[in-house]
Amino acid sequence: xxxxxxxxxxxxxxxVSVLVSAVVGLAVxxxxxxxxxxxxxxxxxLYRVNPSVEGGGIGADWVFxxxxxxxxxxxxxxxxxxxxxGAFILVMVFIHWAAFQRLAGKMREPGExxxxxxxxxxxxxxxxxxxxxxxx
Amino acid sequence: xxxxxxGKFTRxxxxxxxxxxxxxxxxxxxxxxxxxxxxxxxxxxxMGGASGVTAIHRITGIGLVALVIFWIxxxxxxxxxxxxxxxxxxxxxDVDAFIQDxxxxxxxxxxxxxxxxxxxxxxADEVPLLSYIGKGVVFIFSIELTLLAISGLLIWSKTGLAAxxxxxxxxxxxxxxxGLLGVIMLMGVMFHIFEHGMHPAFYPxxxxxxxxxxMVPEHHGDDDEEPDTTGIERLSLSPSWRTVSTxxxxxxxIGIVSVLIGSIFDEGYPVPRELAIxxxxxxxxxTIGINLGMVVLGVGLVLSMYGNVLRIRWEQxxxxxxxxxxxxxxxxxxxxxxxxxxxxxx
Numbered sequence: 001x002x003x004x005x006x007x008x009x010x011x012x013x014x015x016v017s018v019l020v021s022a023v024v025g026l027a028v029x030x031x032x033x034x035x036x037x038x039x040x041x042x043x044x045x046l047y048r049v050n051p052s053v054e055g056g057g058i059g060a061d062w063v064f065x066x067x068x069x070x071x072x073x074x075x076x077x078x079x080x081x082x083x084x085x086g087a088f089i090l091v092m093v094f095i096h097w098a099a100f101q102r103l104a105g106k107m108r109e110p111g112e113x114x115x116x117x118x119x120x121x122x123x124x125x126x127x128x129x130x131x132x133x134x135x136x
Numbered sequence: 137x138x139x140x141x142x143g144k145f146t147r148x149x150x151x152x153x154x155x156x157x158x159x160x161x162x163x164x165x166x167x168x169x170x171x172x173x174x175x176x177x178x179x180x181x182x183m184g185g186a187s188g189v190t191a192i193h194r195i196t197g198i199g200l201v202a203l204v205i206f207w208i209x210x211x212x213x214x215x216x217x218x219x220x221x222x223x224x225x226x227x228x229x230d231v232d233a234f235i236q237d238x239x240x241x242x243x244x245x246x247x248x249x250x251x252x253x254x255x256x257x258x259x260a261d262e263v264p265l266l267s268y269i270g271k272g273v274v275f276i277f278s279i280e281l282t283l284l285a286i287s288g289l290l291i292w293s294k295t296g297l298a299a300x301x302x303x304x305x306x307x308x309x310x311x312x313x314x315g316l317l318g319v320i321m322l323m324g325v326m327f328h329i330f331e332h333g334m335h336p337a338f339y340p341x342x343x344x345x346x347x348x349x350x351m352v353p354e355h356h357g358d359d360d361e362e363p364d365t366t367g368i369e370r371l372s373l374s375p376s377w378r379t380v381s382t383x384x385x386x387x388x389x390i391g392i393v394s395v396l397i398g399s400i401f402d403e404g405y406p407v408p409r410e411l412a413i414x415x416x417x418x419x420x421x422x423t424i425g426i427n428l429g430m431v432v433l434g435v436g437l438v439l440s441m442y443g444n445v446l447r448i449r450w451e452q453x454x455x456x457x458x459x460x461x462x463x464x465x466x467x468x469x470x471x472x473x474x475x476x477x478x479x480x481x482x
Contacts, residue, residue, distance in 0.1 A: 007353055007454075012146035017214035025206030032201050036292035037194075068301060071309050078316040079400065082323075085276075086396040089323045090389065092269070096331050097385045098241040099248065103255070104336035106368055110375040 141337070142260040143352030144344055146216070152207060153345045154444055159199045160281075161437045164322055165430070166193035171315040172398055175426040197288050204281055223265040226275075230268035247366070255337040257366030273328060280321040287314045319399045323392045326429060329436035330388040334381040339374050346443030347450055384435065391432045394425025 145153070166189045169179040183189045211217030233251035240248050247253075250262040252269070266274065290296050291311055301307040332342040401422075 007350060011216065012348075012350070013148045013210060013214050013216050017210060017217075018148055020213060021206045021210035024209045025202040025204075028205040029198050029202035032289055033198050036289050036296070068309075071301070071313065075309065075313050075316065078313060082316060082319045082396060082399050085320050086323050086392060089327050090392055093327050093330060093385070093388055093392065095237050095241055096327075097334075097381075099237060100334060100336055100381060102240065102243075103248075103368060104373055104377065107336055108369070108372040110373055112372065 141254075141342075141344060141352075142256045142263070143347060143349035144265055145349060147348040147350060148210070150346055150348050150447070152203070154440060156200075156203050156207075157440045158437070159196050159203060160321075160325065161433060161440075162192060162196040163200060164318070164325070164433055166190075166196070167315065167318060168322065168395070168426075168430070172395075172426050175398065175423040176430065179430065194292060197285070197292070200281065201285050201289070204285055220265065224271055224274050226268075226271055229264070230271060233268040253366070254331075254335050254342060255366055255368055257368060259366050269331065273324065276324055277321060280317065280324075284314065284318055284321070287317065316399055319395055322395055322429070322433075325436065326388050326391050326432045329432060329439065330385060333435070333439050334377075334384055336373055336377055336381070337368055337371055339377050339381065341439045341443050341446070343443055343446050343450075346440075347447045351447075351450060351454060384432070387428050387432050390425050391429025394422055395429050398422055398426050 165179060166183060169176045169183060169189050170193070173180055180186065180189055183192060211221070229249070229251045233249035236245050236249040237252050239245040250259070251264055252267050253259070253263050254267065256263040287310065290300070291314055297307045297310060301310060332338070332345070333340055335342055
């Protein structure tokens with residue numbers, strides 16, 4: 001484990017800047033709430049629509065659909081972004097998964113002699129549950 | 137023992153990360169209970185039905201606005217924030233790190249690039265403030281959260297939306313746009329949870345984002361020893377890591393694929409772009425997959441809380457170490473689960 005003398009001197013954010021930022025954040029959030037909701041307290045229900053119901057039904061007045069090309073384009077664009085970035089994120093998952101396997105291969109197996117092993121913070125795993133970079 | 141590595145973030149950053157994580161998880165749970173209401177009907181019911189879900193989504197949405205504005209303001213008015221700006225800009229090292237990660241996986245590189253390395257160990261001096269993944273997370277999440285907050289407020293304010301769109305269906309298509317926008321972040325967060333929960337050296341959670349730099353010792357090695365490696369070969373693997381990381385990795389992949397497919401075929405709450413309402417779960421596999429994705433998010437929420445538990449335990453450990461040394465210069469005490477401290481090992 002460590003001694004507190006080993007702890008670094010850190011120049012973080014000043015209390016004043018944190019306080020000012022918190023006040024600004026809360027004030028803007030309050031303004032946004034007022035703009036969106038006003039002083040009205042209320043709620044609205046979700047309801048499914050099914051304009052394909054013949055002869056009307058809930059949501060039948062939606063049949064005209066989205067007639068604004070810009071919005072239609074935006075949705076198509078976000079669909080494309082979802083697919084492209086989704087594929088990229090999957091690639092990153094697989095790269096990290098494989099990298100983790102390789103890193104694990106470099107580590108000591110569970111139960112292996114831990115007399116020279118260390119925990120990630122420089123402490124010793126020689127006692128306890130025998131794990132290195134795990135647990136607390 | 138602990139799974140601490142070298143700290144990078146300030147106390148404010150770690151606290152902000154926890155609050156933002158909690159807020160975003162609640163937004164995901166409520167938002168996607170609405171968007172994928174066919175597959176996540178139980179979540180909708182669990183959170184109080186339609187009224188309860190929309191109320192929680194709005195309250196946490198306002199929390200998101202407060203957190204985003206807080207962070208932007210802090211980065212602008214503080215010297216620490218301004219000085220960090222150059223450190224989060226993409227650089228050539230990030231491209232190199234991505235390429236070297238692929239080479240590492242293929243066995244053509246011995247180590248991960250410093251800009252990709254999560255476990256710094258003896259080579260902490262080489263590791264930048266943010267890895268290339270970390271920079272991607274900051275940029276994508278910043279853009280996403282800003283757009284989601286703005287579009288969410290517009291949806292909330294019916295008069296604001298009506299001023300922009302002249303038909304009800306067009307206005308509600310904006311809701312679809314909002315939901316689809318969040319899918320990128322939803323998939324990214326699942327990867328984020330896997331990346332920082334399943335690293336073999338840190339499993340089950342990487343504590344850098346929870347334990348501030350001021351509480352993590354910087355010096356671990358012998359002064360006269362020039363390390364050749366990070367020292368990961370001196371760590372012992374957790375007995376459960378292989379099983380858990382395999383199951384969780386599979387769940388992450390299934391979750392990402394499912395919400396991606398779901399967003400293509402099930403965009404329709406409340407009105408899809410072309411008014412081709414699907415209605416009902418289109419496939420049992422998709423239903424299972426999307427629910428697995430939500431389980432991955434749930435694990436992330438638990439790990440986030442666990443990270444904070446570790447921080448509190450570490451704080452207590454430091455206090456115990458400090459107290460006897462200050463009083464009589466004696467040996468620091470440890471709790472039952474921790475190995476005894478010995479400076480010579482550091």
